[in-house]
Amino acid sequence: MSAGQVTRQVGDFTVTAVSDGVLYTTHDVVLGVDKDDSARLTGVPYGQQLPLDVNSFLIRHRGKLILSDAGSGHTMQPTLGKLPQNLRAIGADPAAIDIVMLTHLHSDHSLGLVDREGRAVFPNAELMVHEVEAAFWLDRTPQDNDSERITRNSKAQRTVTAPYRDRIRRIKDGEVLPGITATMRPGHTPGHTNWLIESGGERILIWGDIVHLASVQLARPEARLIYDVDTDLAAATRAKVLDWVADERLTVAGAHIGFPGFGRVTRSGDRFAIEPA
Numbered sequence: 001m002s003a004g005q006v007t008r009q010v011g012d013f014t015v016t017a018v019s020d021g022v023l024y025t026t027h028d029v030v031l032g033v034d035k036d037d038s039a040r041l042t043g044v045p046y047g048q049q050l051p052l053d054v055n056s057f058l059i060r061h062r063g064k065l066i067l068s069d070a071g072s073g074h075t076m077q078p079t080l081g082k083l084p085q086n087l088r089a090i091g092a093d094p095a096a097i098d099i100v101m102l103t104h105l106h107s108d109h110s111l112g113l114v115d116r117e118g119r120a121v122f123p124n125a126e127l128m129v130h131e132v133e134a135a136f137w138l139d140r141t142p143q144d145n146d147s148e149r150i151t152r153n154s155k156a157q158r159t160v161t162a163p164y165r166d167r168i169r170r171i172k173d174g175e176v177l178p179g180i181t182a183t184m185r186p187g188h189t190p191g192h193t194n195w196l197i198e199s200g201g202e203r204i205l206i207w208g209d210i211v212h213l214a215s216v217q218l219a220r221p222e223a224r225l226i227y228d229v230d231t232d233l234a235a236a237t238r239a240k241v242l243d244w245v246a247d248e249r250l251t252v253a254g255a256h257i258g259f260p261g262f263g264r265v266t267r268s269g270d271r272f273a274i275e276p277a
């Protein structure tokens with residue numbers, strides 16, 4: 001997939017969408033939408049596999065290489081884990097990445113931190129993750145009433161961040177790098193974070209998983225996702241962010257917006273749509 005890389009200039013930042021591959025999922029990951037509606041919105045018959053783009057974003061800024069999200073690695077599906085080779089294809093060796101910013105600690109965003117042998121794929125990078133996200137998945141004492149999904153993910157996140165233990169920067173909301181502001185957008189995970197890049201009067205929002213199955217969750221923002229840690233909060237956050245980006249006509253960069261690259265959100269009533277920006 002070296003072809004089809006999409007790049008945007010945001011002042012003196014150069015932001016490039018870099019594919020990690022395609023995740024195959026099912027209609028059943030979204031809750032609260034009936035089968036016919038889901039089939040119509042996605043264009044894929046109910047019961048068939050849904051292909052979902054998984055994108056990371058490479059940010060070049062004044063000689064620094066910053067990566068937003070680390071991809072899925074080799075353990076999820078054979079169609080994933082393409083991020084390192086796609087980075088090399090655009091001249092960004094994983095060893096040259098200075099900072100990996102993680103929107104949140106879920107498999108398709110973080111398992112790519114390590115290779116098959118468990119070694120750091122980004123051996124010279126500092127990890128940046130919201131302190132609330134790190135506290136929930138990495139630092140918290142497991143609770144008896146944790147769901148199986150939370151227990152399993154917590155274990156996986158501790159494993160893939162272990163080689164980076166001494167260089168994890170737990171950030172708070174606010175400017176985390178010159179021109180990059182973090183805002184916690186919780187629900188999907190407790191410390192799910194959006195990165196706003198601003199330079200030269202231009203802006204772009206890297207919004208992580210504000211939508212996961214874009215074709216359904218933009219048209220039905222109230223639709224929950226089985227992976228949301230707090231489904232109600234995720235839906236409220238989604239509604240708020242969609243309103244804001246539509247009002248502001250902000251260009252958004254998402255891990256799963258339905259196409260590689262950057263989008264512009266439009267609203268009609270309480271429904272939204274996205275088109276390539």
Ligand SMILES: [Zn+2]
Pocket residue numbers: 106108109209212255256
């Ligand atoms: Zn995701």
